[in-house]
Amino acid sequence: MRWIRSIRASSGRTMAEKRADGRMRLTLLGGFLGSGKTTWLRHQLHAGAFPGAHVIVNEAAETPVDDALLSRAASIEVLAGGCACCEQRAGLVTLLRRLCDLRSRTASGETRLDQVVLETSGLADPSRILDAIRTDPMLVHHIVVGETIVCVDALHGLAQLVAEPLGRRQAEAADRLIVTKLDEADAAGLGRLAATLQALNPGAAVEGAAKGSPMAPPSAAGASPEPLPALDGRTAAPIFPTRLELSDEIDWTAFGVWLSALLHARGDDVMRVKGVVRTPAGRLLLQSVRRSVQAPEVLPPQAEREDDTIVVIGRGYRGEDLRRSLERFAGVRARADISILRAAS
């Protein structure tokens, strides 16, 4: 999947460099209850991932436990007594605002906090947390959400995807899916889980882990995805990615009008939009999860990149319709390609 890698590479590159727009990077770690989020994060911190990151652990329960396990973090904070996407939403916003405030006061010689990892409770819907940050007038200027990582339990993940709307929403919102507890699961079920995840979120990278240490991800080859019953009374059409190659003289304004209308009307169907578009202000990294669009990041200029390519992941329409609509609605010429997934797998 070259197209996805190239988009990922462009966002990953800016992470390593000093951030161009000076915003703090937030990594969201989600996953269902008991899916192994803390175990995974603990190992990652031990292995040196997220250097210097401030870790925020959100727990739905009143008595926090997870923070005791994460002693390797540079600094850690607990947000207990409610899930950050609903009851503790205000608490999360206050906490993040305080972090931004402290960061702004850091003297120029000292190291500034550049990374925050938020481990959500197992009951959190990542897209609602993204929403809370996006709609806050202060946070939106200080925080950029880098990556949404979602852990999926190899043992119970499939059952959760079938029965729990929340489990499904978490998997759909991910940029990176970590299949945990691989050492305890059997191969047949794993193939099915991998195929189901690919059907749910074709754009996400899938990795494997056992007790936190990385393992080869399960292969979806030869396995058919578990039929997912409709949970909201509608028939669940298959989700597929469409790649739109915009013509050279892209009209960003008209494109924005089109995309905002599309997300408003079809926000439940268009699950993810991702891509890099050239605008008068520079290259913009565009990302949306359902109806919520993150304030786009301006990427440093780079030649020879796959710019002006948007990947739309969703269902309930034809890929070709997107191209036609874009042309009729906004006068933007594009080429639609829906064969990418089949070619890659």
Add this chain to the structure above:
Amino acid sequence: MCSACGFPAAPGHWTETGNASPTDRLRARFRRVQVLKSVLKEFGLAAHDDGLVPDIQIATAFGSITMARDLDEVWCTAERLLGHAVDPLDPRFLGQDDG
């Protein structure tokens, strides 16, 4: 923030990120209303943006005007006035072209 109208209290709409200079921003506003006009005309609505007040004005055929702060509000207003959302995947926008 403008002390008279309270604009912009909220962060800018994501589509506003693509234009850094004031010239680009003004040009983008005129282009935006041009696209909105052609789209909303299909549904009997009109859009105005004179570049002076921050809002986009959405007018019905009967002359009532609603102010919308950004594109999200435009689509919400249109949905309220029309009784359905303006859907870019509506058959009227798909047409039958070269395919």
